[in-house]
Structures are given as structure tokens and as C-alpha cells.
Amino acid sequence: MTHAAELSLCQTATDVREGRTSSEALVRECLQRIEAHAPLNAFLHVDRELALETARSVDLRHKNGEPLGPLAGVPIAIKDAICTKDAPTTCASQILRSNSGARRGWLAPFDATVIERLRQADAVLVGKTNMDEFAMGSSTENSAFGPAKNPWDTTRAPGGSSGGSAIAVAASMAPASLGSDTGGSIRQPASLCGVVGVKPSYGRVSRYGLVAFASSLDQIGPFTRDVRGSARVLEVIAGHDPRDPTSLSAPVGNYESACDRGVRGLKIGVPREYFGTGLEPQVKRAVSAAIDDLERAGASVRDIEMPHTRYGVATYYVIATAEASSNLARFDGVRFGLRVEEPGSDLATMYGSTRDAGFGAEVKRRILLGTYVLSSGYYDAYYAKAQKVRTLIRRDFERAFDEVDIIATPTSPTVAFRLGERVDDPLAMYLGDIYQLPASLAGICGVSLPCRLVDPDDQLPVGLQLLAPALHEETLFAAAAAHEAAAGPFPLAPMVS
Amino acid sequence: MLHIAQLARLKLDPREVEALQKDLDKIVGYVAELETLDTTDVPPTTLMASGGASRPDAHVPGLTPEQALDQAPRSLQGGFAVPAFVDEA
Numbered sequence: 001m002t003h004a005a006e007l008s009l010c011q012t013a014t015d016v017r018e019g020r021t022s023s024e025a026l027v028r029e030c031l032q033r034i035e036a037h038a039p040l041n042a043f044l045h046v047d048r049e050l051a052l053e054t055a056r057s058v059d060l061r062h063k064n065g066e067p068l069g070p071l072a073g074v075p076i077a078i079k080d081a082i083c084t085k086d087a088p089t090t091c092a093s094q095i096l097r098s099n100s101g102a103r104r105g106w107l108a109p110f111d112a113t114v115i116e117r118l119r120q121a122d123a124v125l126v127g128k129t130n131m132d133e134f135a136m137g138s139s140t141e142n143s144a145f146g147p148a149k150n151p152w153d154t155t156r157a158p159g160g161s162s163g164g165s166a167i168a169v170a171a172s173m174a175p176a177s178l179g180s181d182t183g184g185s186i187r188q189p190a191s192l193c194g195v196v197g198v199k200p201s202y203g204r205v206s207r208y209g210l211v212a213f214a215s216s217l218d219q220i221g222p223f224t225r226d227v228r229g230s231a232r233v234l235e236v237i238a239g240h241d242p243r244d245p246t247s248l249s250a251p252v253g254n255y256e257s258a259c260d261r262g263v264r265g266l267k268i269g270v271p272r273e274y275f276g277t278g279l280e281p282q283v284k285r286a287v288s289a290a291i292d293d294l295e296r297a298g299a300s301v302r303d304i305e306m307p308h309t310r311y312g313v314a315t316y317y318v319i320a321t322a323e324a325s326s327n328l329a330r331f332d333g334v335r336f337g338l339r340v341e342e343p344g345s346d347l348a349t350m351y352g353s354t355r356d357a358g359f360g361a362e363v364k365r366r367i368l369l370g371t372y373v374l375s376s377g378y379y380d381a382y383y384a385k386a387q388k389v390r391t392l393i394r395r396d397f398e399r400a401f402d403e404v405d406i407i408a409t410p411t412s413p414t415v416a417f418r419l420g421e422r423v424d425d426p427l428a429m430y431l432g433d434i435y436q437l438p439a440s441l442a443g444i445c446g447v448s449l450p451c452r453l454v455d456p457d458d459q460l461p462v463g464l465q466l467l468a469p470a471l472h473e474e475t476l477f478a479a480a481a482a483h484e485a486a487a488g489p490f491p492l493a494p495m496v497s
Numbered sequence: 498m499l500h501i502a503q504l505a506r507l508k509l510d511p512r513e514v515e516a517l518q519k520d521l522d523k524i525v526g527y528v529a530e531l532e533t534l535d536t537t538d539v540p541p542t543t544l545m546a547s548g549g550a551s552r553p554d555a556h557v558p559g560l561t562p563e564q565a566l567d568q569a570p571r572s573l574q575g576g577f578a579v580p581a582f583v584d585e586a
Contacts (some may be wrong), residue, residue: 099570109564203546216545242552314528319529325505332506334577339570347582352508365520366509368498371505372521375530385531387541392534399512426520427527443545471548 001163009074009175010256013393016062016073023055023062023073023124026175030075030126033173036497040156041148042167042402044080044128045105051075061122069121070232076118077168077177078127081135082220083108083209084115087125091211092143093133095358096337102381104145106336112209113244114220114237114244116179121236126174129164133360133456134328135185135213138429139422142362147419150193150308151493152460156416159189162223166193166201171496176224176233181209182217183209183316183463184411184436187448189271190223191411191463195488196480198230201470202443203248206241211330214323215246215438217316226489227449227481231255234473250471258474264298271403273309274435279413286452286462287410293451293486294408294479304404306396313430318373318386319441325370331358354393365426390441395422397442401469409435411448411463415455447480450490459494 007015015021031048058073081091087106090096096106111119118125132142138165140148148163150156151171162179166189169177175376179186181199190197195254198221205220212218219435233255240249270291273286295301333339333354340353359367373382400407412432422429439446448463464483468476484490498560502509521559544572571578 003542099566103519106568109560109567196508245552248546308534311534313530314531318528318531319525329506334571334579335565336568337570341570341580345580347580348506349508350580351506352503356510358506361506361513364509364513365517365524367505368501368517369521372501372525375501375504381532382528384541385530385536387543388536388539389534390542391539392536399547427523430524441542474544 002180007227008163009224010094010232012175013070013072013074017068019062023058024052025406026073027055027075027124027126030174031173034127037151037171037173037197039149040151040154040167040171041130041146042164042171043077043127044092044130044145044164045092046218047087050086050419051124051126058122059125060451071118071121071123072235074123074176075126075174075263076123077126077129077165078102078380079131079162079165079179081131081175081180082114082178083111083211084128085111086124087128089211091134092131092145092365093358093360094144094338095331095355099337099339105249108209113206115209117237118444129168129177130379131164132161133363134211135180135182135323136362136366138184138188139266139425140164140434141419142360144360149293149419149496150416152194152416155418157192157419159192159412159416161185163189165223166190166195166197168203169195169225170493172492176222176229178220178221179223180218181440182213183440184433186221186223186351186445187411187436187463187465190448191461192416194221194461194493195225196227196230196425196449197221197446198234198447199232199439200238200473201445203246204238204430204445204471204473206244207246208243209240211325214320215327216323217320227477227484228256228259230447231477233258248471253474255473255477258477261478263294263479263482266299266475267404268294268299268301268406268408268479269304269400270301270408271304271306271309271400273306278431278434279410280415283414283462286454287464290407290451290464290487292352294483297482297486299479302404304400304407306400306438308389308392308396309438311433312393312441315386315389315393315441316437317369317430318382319390321370322374322383323365323370325367325374328363330356330366336382359450362426392471393438394442396438405468407474409465409467411435411465415462435465442470444470445473445476447476449480449483449489451483453491
């Protein structure tokens with residue numbers, strides 16, 4: 001029997017609406033999977049009873065003949081950087097645990113806008129997922145609650161920072177999840193775990209209730225097993241929100257119907273800068289074959305140039321850390337979370353001791369780097385310079401999109417790497433983000449979709465990254481769905497199937 | 498390093514300082530490649546697209562004092578309690 005959570009999200013919602021299954025049955029299956037795969041460490045918080053109670057209330061409304069929303073009864077997992085009023089939020093950090101130690105996270109007095117919208121669409125929240133602390137990392141190893149593991153090979157990292165959300169979908173613990181993408185934190189774990197992950201355009205989805213990391217970059221987006229599922233979730237969560245002044249008032253597109261458009265007539269650009277040194281040959285072959293699939297499906301493919309690609313890592317790690325050093329100043333032991341206070345110590349000492357005890361090594365590294373690049377005497381050389389290079393990177397995309405509709409690249413230069421392999425070398429970890437960062441800096445939209453399995457011994461997924469101009473999500477979904485139709489359904493990880 | 502840590506309100510353990518210094522030297526060295534780019538006449542990107550729609554100037558309820566103080570590590574007389582911060586020396 002096909003496991004319900006392995007069906008497409010849209011089919012699952014239809015089955016609930018048409019009475020072929022119940023939300024409670026779906027949630028029970030997901031909870032069983034979450035329990036069975038607990039060693040993957042994908043979840044930081046699961047409230048069984050609350051999830052089942054919510055599911056039963058959806059089922060009751062269906063029984064009473066009330067119409068259900070587009071995510072009727074569908075279980076969804078949430079990255080633990082997104083505020084939920086009925087479950088603690090930790091950001092995978094010790095600094096948000098309650099001072100008494102009784103609770104491991106902060107209990108937000110409100111739901112994030114995306115959570116409100118999921119609830120209105122009749123989704124059922126099943127739990128909060130593991131991540132790199134404050135979304136700083138690319139492997140989900142920087143979690144105060146232990147690393148998460150890749151379901152394709154548990155000795156490897158799932159990617160990050162939204163690793164838990166990618167695993168939840170890859171291991172069929174939920175048909176969909178939400179993550180956040182600041183510099184690839186949805187696309188890269190989607191690639192390494194063999195699922196679909198969408199980074200919407202900057203401003204497309206409200207960040208109200210997303211704990212801020214780098215405010216000129218952060219964006220919330222979905223993970224699902226198929227493209228159409230992500231299109232449906234994005235249609236639910238996207239749109240203007242008066243509580244987030246960066247959210248755009250442009251109307252939300254018809255992403256799901258765009259999945260049927262095909263790619264005939266679309267121009268796809270392939271930037272040579274994304275296929276050079278550092279790209280694993282097996283990843284290169286897989287992505288090139290996927291681009292051939294798109295050409296066979298009717299797209300025209302041409303080479304393009306994006307000369308400032310190589311500066312993306314340096315630019316990002318100046319801008320993102322500068323913004324983080326400011327955003328994370330709020331974690332000071334005064335209003336919530338941990339406080340470390342010696343009798344008789346002054347306020348500054350309390351701040352310093354609390355932040356030293358509460359933050360992990362990577363968060364400290366980034367706060368220090370961000371403080372340094374903003375400090376007097378270094379601001380112009382680093383921060384102001386990076387803002388100018390950001391303009392050059394944006395112009396690369398503007399010029400490219402004058403010629404083509406979609407840009408196709410690998411999502412990550414490598415397949416999933418071994419746990420521990422990069423933790424002692426932060427710069428090596430940062431360089432793995434090279435193909436995701438330019439799109440983040442430019443504020444455009446992108447998707448990673450699984451395209452091939454490589455490495456015959458390990459059977460690891462490779463992700464194809466497709467990028468489109470800001471607010472052109474419909475084009476993105478058209479191209480992604482066309483690839484999926486050409487390549488066929490992507491297999492499940494062996495431990496799951 | 499200690500000056501930057503002080504600006505960032507991080508009281509680092511002496512054992513952490515050496516490792517962090519080494520990591521930061523390496524990262525700052527890498528980031529310095531930006532210097533090689535000519536950015537004369539390139540305007541900085543200071544603002545990403547903004548919503549363009551202002552919020553109506555209407556009163557909306559915020560947190561109650563009880564909600565705001567509910568998870569404070571220490572509160573006193575309806576406010577957040579903190580250690581002394583006026584240097585009287």
C-alpha cells in the first residue's frame with residue numbers, strides 16, 4: 001500500500017476533501033514515521049495530541065459538510081525559526097530556553113503570518129524541525145540539539161540550515177514543510193535530500209514571525225516531494241502582509257496552474273561560471289543531463305556569462321553577518337530566554353555572560369565578523385564595498401534575464417558531504433554555498449529540484465537549480481514541473497521505501 | 498579581537514579566543530578579494546525591494562504587559578529587572 005505521506009501533497013488534500021482518507025489517518029502515519037526515524041534528529045518538538053486534535057477538528061468540519069481549504073488536513077512541519085503560539089520556538093539555540101530550564105524554547109505570544117495562513121488553509125502542523133542555530137550553517141550540524149542526518153545516508157549531512165524540514169519531506173514524515181532561505185538554506189538541503197525546495201522572491205512571503213537573521217535576504221519557502229505541491233503551498237503563504245513592510249503588494253500568481261504550461265518557447269541560460277572548478281564531475285554530468293531534458297521538452301538552451309559569480313561568497317558573508325550582528329543584539333537576557341547573572345555583576349557583564357553561554361561557536365563567529373565589518377575604520381573597506389559588489393551581482397542577473405527566461409545551474413557543487421567533514425573549516429563550509437548565494441543577493445526566486453541519483457555505491461541525489469527574475473515564480477514553476485514530467489517521479493530514499 | 502567581542506557584547510572564554518581569531522583571520526583574508534574589484538561609480542545596494550504599501554495609520558492591539566513580562570528571566574513591579582547599569586564610580 002502506498003504510504004499516504006508519499007503521495008503528492010495535492011492528491012493528499014483532494015483525498016481528504018473527497019473523503020477517501022481522513023486528516024487524522026494522515027497525521028497518525030506521519031507521527032509514526034517521525035517516531036520510527038527519530039535517530040535522524042529532524043524534529044525538535046512534536047506535540048502528538050495537539051496535531052491529532054487539530055486533524056480531528058478538520059475531519060469534523062468535513063463531516064459537517066463545511067468546505068475545506070487548499071491544504072485540507074495535510075500535515076506540515078515547520079522550521080523552528082518560525083513562531084508558533086502553541087509550540088516553543090528555539091532557533092536550535094540555547095539562548096531561547098527558559099531561564100529555569102523548564103522549557104527548551106520561547107513560547108511566542110503570536111503565530112507568524114505564514115502559520116496563520118497555513119491554518120486558514122486547513123493544514124495541520126505536526127512539529128518544529130531541526131536547523132543550524134539561527135539559520136547559520138549549511139549542514140544542520142550547528143544545532144544546540146545535535147546534528148540531523150541525511151535519510152539517503154545517515155553518515156552524511158542533510159545540508160542546511162533548514163535540514164530538518166528537508167529531511168521531514170525526504171523521509172515521508174510530512175508531505176510538506178516550511179524552511180527559510182537566507183543564502184541557500186532551502187535550496188541546498190532540498191538538493192542534498194532529494195526533494196523540491198523553493199526560495200520565493202524577496203518580499204513575496206511575509207517574514208512576520210520569522211526570527212530575523214539577515215533582513216535584506218531572509219525569505220520563507222516550502223519543501224515538498226513534487227513541484228506542484230510547492231506551488232500550492234506558496235500560493236497559500238505568499239502575498240502582502242501589513243505587518244511586514246518588505247512584503248510586496250503585487251498579486252500572488254497562479255503557481256499551480258503554471259505547472260501545466262510546459263517549457264516550449266522558454267529560453268534557458270546556462271552560466272559557465274557555475275560549471276567550473278570545485279564542481280564534482282558526477283554533479284556536473286547529472287545537471288547537464290537535466291538541462292538536456294528541458295531542451296528535449298521544448299526549451300531553447302544557450303550559454304550566458306555571469307562574471308561576478310565568484311564574488312558571491314565574500315559579498316554574502318560580509319552583508320549577512322553585518323545584518324546578523326545587529327539582529328541578534330536582541331538576545332540579551334532581558335526580555336526572554338536565558339540569563340546568566342552573577343550576584344553583584346553589572347548589566348554589561350550580564351549581557352556578555354548570557355550571550356557567551358547561549359550562543360554556539362558559529363553564531364559567535366558570525367556576530368564577531370559582522371561587528372568587525374561594521375566597525376569604525378573597516379566599514380568602507382568591507383561593508384560599503386560589499387554593498388557595491390552586490391549591485392554588480394544584481395546587474396549580472398538583470399543582463400542575463402534580458403536574454404533568457406530561466407537560468408539553470410547545479411544547486412550545490414557536491415552531493416551530501418559526510419557529517420563532521422567541514423565543521424572544523426568554516427570557510428570550506430561557506431564555499432559550498434557558492435551557487436546559491438548570488439540569487440539571494442539579487443533577491444530573485446529559485447527552486448532546487450531533484451534530477452538524478454549519482455555515486456552508485458551511495459545513491460545520493462543531485463539538485464538542479466532553476467532561477468527566474470523577481471516575482472516570476474510562475475515561469476519558475478512551469479520550468480520545474482516540465483523537468484519533473486520529463487524525468488518522472490524521483491525515488492524515495494532506500495531507508496524510507 | 499577582544500575589542501570587537503566587547504562591541505558585540507560577547508564575553509568570550511579565553512580558550513575560545515584563539516580558535517575564533519584563527520577562523521576570523523582566514524575568513525577576513527578571503528573576503529579581502531572584494532578589494533580587487535573596481536567599484537568606482539557603482540552605487541551600493543542599500544535597500545531591497547520594499548512593499549510600497551504603507552500600513553493604515555490605525556490602532557492595533559499589541560502585547561499586554563502580562564504577555565510581555567511572561568517569559569522575562571526577572572521582572573519587578575511590572576517591568577523587566579536588570580542589574581545596575583549606571584557607573585557611579
